[in-house]
Amino acid sequence: MIIFPTIILIAFLFYIYYKVMLVKSRDPLQQAYMNSKAKTFLGIFVFFFGINQYLYYETRLSLFIGIVFLVLGALQFRLGVKSTRHYRSEYSKHRA
Template identity: 80%
Template structure:
């Protein structure tokens, strides 16, 4: 399946992009917002990496490691989404 490596690559590139933008920014609120967006893409990366590794190896060990990656990636994605919503609202209040 070619879709999982594509999603993994895109999410990794976007994670690096938001981390670089985090360093370039001077505003602490904007830095927090960029960090939360980076967490979302890190969660997507880890989640789909776990799926891809199980589909590639198809062993019992890769199943357990894949489930662990799914849980960690899902938690990171959920936390990043909550932080992104919070900081997006704060960013809009700050701009207005």
């Protein structure tokens, strides 16, 4: 079961990458776009972290905590994808 820790690590690295790029950017529209991408990867991180914790411990408490992480991760991912689509279209309008 090496796949879940790998996904968790990759998602966390992309989250850190987009947060650093957010600080480096001066354009507010680009900052909002980078923040939405970071939210997407944070959602992936939290979602798969919840799955991994349940598979590692397999207790009732880890099941409940894992469910909470799954729900929060899915909501964060959905919010990030939705705002990424919005800011991508706004960025293309701004460029044209």
